[in-house]
Amino acid sequence: MIQPVAPALSLKDITCTFVSRDDPKARYTAVANTTLTVAAGEFVSVVGPTGCGKSTLLNVGAGLLSPSTGAVETFGELLSGINKRAGYMFQGEALLPWRSALDNVTAGCEFAGMPNAQAQEAGRLWMKRVGLGGFEDRYPHQMSGGMRKRAMLAQTLIRDPDIILMDEPFSALDIQTRQLMENEVLDLWMAKRKAVLFITHDLDEAIAMSDRVVVLSAGPGTHPIGEFTIDLPRPRDVAEVRMQPRFVELHAAIWAVLREEVLKGYAQQKRA
């Protein structure tokens, strides 16, 4: 009998309750009873209103945050501590200002004990792959926002993680740079087909990139309220795919679920 293949990442019935920042006696349940899987080789995006708990879920998947209840499995094995099979690309700037671009890209290899010459060779190769060949000696403050994101991408991918976790990686970029980077990520993903869990505010980006889009409700007690298979052909160009009638259809269907939650999230933020 053929054994079913375990998902690359499986969040099972996750609830995350935090101590309130304003009142240490109060509790805030950001995420409640959330189950979410990413199959090996699958590109899954999670969209939801601002502050609903997207980063919290990603942190749980990365093993940076232990859920209050529920469990995380990677390739069928229970996760405890940091998820060593995952690479994490953060939302903000995560480069070390005192290191050159190359030394930033190789930082993870160094911390993992890779010999320096090997790390430098891999670093140079990855810098070329993300379009930063020739910029190895630049420091973060000498690079544009797009270049810094490219360096962060190389820093994440150099260790060849089986699961890639991305938290709004391109939200700070202008639209043209953003689309270029999205296409580059898709090219790299098509070549290696790793599991990706991608967090974004941007529904267009989610549809253009993904195999599946999961919609989260507004908090508290955020949980998935919709799941859509994105049956657009690949390879895709993120700018061109938006003009396909199927894209527009999918957008309308997902927005119908997301809209109400975005309004709720916005109202909550105004009250806070």
Ligand SMILES: Nc1ncnc2c1ncn2[C@@H]1O[C@H](COP(=O)(O)OP(=O)(O)OP(=O)(O)O)[C@@H](O)[C@H]1O
């Ligand atoms: N360590 C913590 N302690 C207390 N509250 C927290 C903590 N981490 C997150 N929260 C709260 O949990 C909720 C979800 O936060 P999270 O950052 O996961 O949302 P998000 O959907 O990623 O937000 P955004 O869309 O703005 O990036 C927020 O209300 C946040 O204030």
